[in-house]
Amino acid sequence: MTRVVAQGTFDLLHPGHVHYLEDAAARGDELHAIVARRANVTHKPEPILCARQRRDMVAALDAVDEAHLGDPEDVFVPIERLDPDVIVLGYDQHHDEAGIAEALAARDIDCRVERASGREPRYDEELLSSGDIVDHVLRRRGRSAEGDEDGRR
Structure with a gap:
């Protein structure tokens, strides 16, 4: 049996996330998705949804056998526990494959x-990024990402 791990923030679940998880699932027999905790998301704006809600949404997808919350302090703890055969990174995730491979080897x-x-949009209005979804909502509601004149978002 081939155990696969996919990981990400999965904030505002969208078709790009579904494609990523389906692609990852196709590489093995069992897919475990690890959902990043808010404290571990340092490369982009803080997630809008709480970690448990994001995990529950990911767990509801057919491609995912189990969804887990990441460790709040050490992102490799769930990897050690799950002992996967393959880790599949999202096509546009900021992670460096060689750096991850080195860190995995260092932990044996x-x-x-x-x-x-990757997945291209299938029609003009399809949004495949959480950031694009947030920007679209703010534009439609007449606000900017910085907030309205009262500082609200």
Whole structure:
């Protein structure tokens, strides 16, 4: 049995996330998704939804066998516990495959690191990024990402 791990923030679940998880699931027999905790998201704006809600949304997808919350202090703790055969990174995630492979080897975790395929929008209005969804909502509501004149978002 081939155990696959995919990980991400999964804030405002969208078709790009679904594609990523389906692509990851196709690489093995069992897919475990690790949902990042808010404190571990340092490369982009803080997630809008709480970690448990994001985990529950990911767990509801057919491609995912189990969804887990990431460790609040050490992102490799769930990887050590799950002992995957392959970790699939999102096609546009900021992670460096070689750096992750080195960190895994340093922890004596033997698994491959692969990159998922990308997905192009299938029609003009399709949004495949949480940031694009947030921007679209703010534009439609007449506010900017910085907030309205009263500082509200």
